[in-house]
Amino acid sequence: MTQRTCRYSNDRGSSTPMLVILLLTMVLFVGLVADGGAIFTARREAQNSALAAARAGSNQVDTDSLFQGDPTLDSGKATAAVTSAVTASGHTLVSHSVSNVDVTVTVSKNVPMRFFTILGISTVTVTEDAKAQLLSALESQDSP
Secondary structure: OOOOOOOOHHHOOOHHHHHHHHHHHHHHHHHHHHHHHHHHHHHHHHHHHHHHHHHHHHOOEOHHHHHOOOOOEOHHHHHHHHHHHHHHHOOEEEEEEEOOOEEEEEEEEEEEOOOHHHHOOOEEEEEEEEEEEOOOOOOOOOOO
16 A cells, blocks of 8 residues: 655645734734824814814904904904814814914824734824914905
8 A cells, every 4th residue: 555645745834824924914904094094084183173273263353453444363362262172172282373364273183093002103193283364355356
């Protein structure tokens, strides 16, 4: 009776390391998609918050300057409106500036990572800024 031997009998268990590498690669890709999506969403929310705060600040017109025909912003009311809008959105106000006609707001948000904690990244801070300008309806327009 003859024994048959397989040519590949010494390759036993060689698929295990390949399977481990494949699974680790898949976990990293899932982590990139999940945590990358969370970062992208947080950036969009921070941008929306900064825009809303800047608009709220640019709506605070000094009434005396409005009646004089040269409207400017009331910096105290604009600062309060910016702070209130950012606080209501749940973001952190990094900085803001109010000039006569401009409001600039910078907000940030910490995004907790789920999969990147494996790589030692537990949170990512997202920062966005926005600017709003006071437009005057009293500006002259050329008529035909």
